[in-house]
Amino acid sequence: MASLDRSALDRVVVFTNRKGGVAKTALATNLAWNAATEDADPLKVLLVDLDSQATVSLEMGCRSHPDLGYRAGQSWKAGEEFRNALETGGPLHPIPGIRPNIDLLTADPSWYHDRPTPGPGMDEWDMLAAPLSAIAGDYDLVVIDTNPGVWELNQMALGAARYVVFPFQTDGSSLEGVPYTYGDILWAQERNPALEMLMFILVFVGEDHTRQHKEAFDTLRRIGVDDDLVSKRVVPYKKGAATYGRNRGMLPAEALAQDHGKPWYWYAKQGKEVPYRPGTKSVANLAEALGMIASEILFRINSREEQLRHDSEEASS
Numbered sequence: 001m002a003s004l005d006r007s008a009l010d011r012v013v014v015f016t017n018r019k020g021g022v023a024k025t026a027l028a029t030n031l032a033w034n035a036a037t038e039d040a041d042p043l044k045v046l047l048v049d050l051d052s053q054a055t056v057s058l059e060m061g062c063r064s065h066p067d068l069g070y071r072a073g074q075s076w077k078a079g080e081e082f083r084n085a086l087e088t089g090g091p092l093h094p095i096p097g098i099r100p101n102i103d104l105l106t107a108d109p110s111w112y113h114d115r116p117t118p119g120p121g122m123d124e125w126d127m128l129a130a131p132l133s134a135i136a137g138d139y140d141l142v143v144i145d146t147n148p149g150v151w152e153l154n155q156m157a158l159g160a161a162r163y164v165v166f167p168f169q170t171d172g173s174s175l176e177g178v179p180y181t182y183g184d185i186l187w188a189q190e191r192n193p194a195l196e197m198l199m200f201i202l203v204f205v206g207e208d209h210t211r212q213h214k215e216a217f218d219t220l221r222r223i224g225v226d227d228d229l230v231s232k233r234v235v236p237y238k239k240g241a242a243t244y245g246r247n248r249g250m251l252p253a254e255a256l257a258q259d260h261g262k263p264w265y266w267y268a269k270q271g272k273e274v275p276y277r278p279g280t281k282s283v284a285n286l287a288e289a290l291g292m293i294a295s296e297i298l299f300r301i302n303s304r305e306e307q308l309r310h311d312s313e314e315a316s317s
């Protein structure tokens with residue numbers, strides 16, 4: 001690790017949790033989208049999907065993209081190229097422009113039992129960091145989505161990242177699992193000292209988020225985490241809105257912008273089946289919540305960078 005030049009990796013964000021199904025993909029894709037579509041100052045974003053189920057390409061509706069080379073249930077062309085780069089140290093060739101300002105690197109289903117393995121002399125923690133450091137400078141932000149199913153993929157994500165976002169649910173077993181994932185992060189910091197906790201976030205929360213925040217604070221305090229690291233925002237529980245977008249390869253903000261069709265009674269009068277559409281309000285609420293969370297992540301990164309600049313100016317004066 002010591003020999004790797006990490007300067008280009010200073011804006012790499014990873015979403016991680018040992019527990020699955022905690023909105024990592026929803027948060028990662030919406031961070032990328034919101035950063036890339038900022039009106040005033042759009043960022044150039046690289047999305048890295050290190051989930052062997054490769055949900056990012058589904059969520060973003062790009063399974064039919066010719067460069068992805070999607071083959072149901074099998075390895076994909078883009079996955080094979082990505083694997084080859086990880087195993088040999090590069091070069092990486094992201095699929096360009098899956099959205100304006102967003103490029104994609106993706107795993108594929110074959111990685112679940114046939115994991116990429118480091119070539120001779122390569123360190124497993126560096127497998128992504130090494131080739132990524134060569135191209136990360138082309139981007140303003142790199143967003144890594146992970147999945148707990150394959151530890152090796154989490155390991156290379158934590159080995160490459162600068163900032164960790166840790167989404168979790170607040171039921172008893174989820175809270176009990178929080179120290180384990182936090183332990184993984186502390187362990188990774190020994191191999192990648194640049195890795196820093198950026199934010200914890202509560203997900204799939206209903207109305208009673210004050211009580212749930214309190215329980216989360218209690219759990220996190222016990223493992224030495226400062227309250228400031230916990231976002232006051234939450235990912236609201238909006239199953240219909242989330243499913244509506246994912247099934248159509250659209251993020252909530254994109255689904256919101258789409259025509260919602262005619263009112264239900266028009267279909268009834270025509271004797272047609274009424275297409276299912278969740279209330280515009282719940283899609284809007286979800287899109288807004290995810291947009292605010294993306295802004296908070298970018299704000300936290302900017303604040304940290306400002307603090308580091310300030311510290312180095314102080315040190316040199």
Ligand SMILES: Nc1ncnc2c1ncn2[C@@H]1O[C@H](COP(=O)(O)OP(=O)(O)OP(=O)(O)O)[C@@H](O)[C@H]1O
Nearest residue numbers: 020021022023024025026147236237238239242243
């Ligand atoms: N705000 C939401 N409210 C309710 N359900 C949601 C919400 N966002 C996403 N979901 C649903 O919850 C499930 C998990 O979401 P998501 O895939 O983003 O989590 P994940 O952490 O990436 O999961 P995995 O560990 O499998 O990669 C999906 O079925 C998704 O449709």
Ligand SMILES: [Mg+2]
Nearest residue numbers: 024025051055
């Ligand atoms: Mg996922």
